[in-house]
Amino acid sequence: MKRFAAIALLMVLVGMGLTGCYPSKDDSIINRRCGGYLLLQVILLTPTDTLRSMPGDTVSVAGYAIAKEQGSDYGVEGTRLDLELSDPDAGWFEFTDSHRDTTNSLGQVSFVLRHRVADQRVTNTIRARHGSAFGEYTIWFEPTIVFDDQIHLGLSRRHLTLQDSVQVWFTIIDTSGVGIFGVTIPFAATGGYFSPDPFPPTDISGRTVGHWYPTAYGWFIISAPWSNFNLRDSVFVDSTLGLR
Numbered sequence: 001m002k003r004f005a006a007i008a009l010l011m012v013l014v015g016m017g018l019t020g021c022y023p024s025k026d027d028s029i030i031n032r033r034c035g036g037y038l039l040l041q042v043i044l045l046t047p048t049d050t051l052r053s054m055p056g057d058t059v060s061v062a063g064y065a066i067a068k069e070q071g072s073d074y075g076v077e078g079t080r081l082d083l084e085l086s087d088p089d090a091g092w093f094e095f096t097d098s099h100r101d102t103t104n105s106l107g108q109v110s111f112v113l114r115h116r117v118a119d120q121r122v123t124n125t126i127r128a129r130h131g132s133a134f135g136e137y138t139i140w141f142e143p144t145i146v147f148d149d150q151i152h153l154g155l156s157r158r159h160l161t162l163q164d165s166v167q168v169w170f171t172i173i174d175t176s177g178v179g180i181f182g183v184t185i186p187f188a189a190t191g192g193y194f195s196p197d198p199f200p201p202t203d204i205s206g207r208t209v210g211h212w213y214p215t216a217y218g219w220f221i222i223s224a225p226w227s228n229f230n231l232r233d234s235v236f237v238d239s240t241l242g243l244r
Contacts, residue, residue: 052141
């Protein structure tokens with residue numbers, strides 16, 4: 001009898017292995033996998049829970065929602081997550097991979113949150129749901145004031161050849177001396193091209209960096225419009241530089 005019970009148990013375990021014990025795809029129930037429960041977590045790729053910018057501006061922050069089995073560090077693939085904001089009129093999600101709202105091989109749904117900044121300090125909560133399972137993250141959005149001397153457009157060089165490039169950076173500091181995080185600057189130029197395009201949002205120090213590459217000779221204007229400001233600088237691409 002004991003031998004029969006052991007064989008029966010082994011057959012059950014093998015059967016679980018063959019089926020993989022994968023989670024149910026039914027969105028109407030808590031996802032179960034081998035007796036475990038699905039846990040959801042929302043993570044934002046920012047060192048602060050407060051994003052600051054000019055009223056009326058749109059700030060951006062990347063993040064992801066992850067689905068894991070309870071008691072496990074491994075993500076659950078192929079699970080559809082519903083992402084929502086507690087104030088959906090103030091912001092929206094942009095999915096950053098082909099899986100969109102379905103978890104990838106890491107159990108993640110990656111996104112960029114775009115959010116408008118009001119004229120007063122407010123919160124918004126990101127919620128990820130699958131059936132009865134949910135996770136959330138609350139973030140603050142705070143308006144700030146910036147003066148002309150608190151923003152800066154920098155170029156690493158202003159005289160170059162057609163084979164060179166120029167490092168371009170833009171910095172935003174508010175009146176309290178704190179960098180403004182998560183702002184995407186729509187750089188423009190009268191020729192050539194930028195890389196990356198667009199530049200990444202400003203980091204915690206209020207700075208974003210990229211490069212400009214020329215495609216012809218002559219004078220070119222590089223501009224960085226943001227809010228009510230429009231900083232400009234010029235570069236000259238010289239066909240004789242280095243031959244003198």
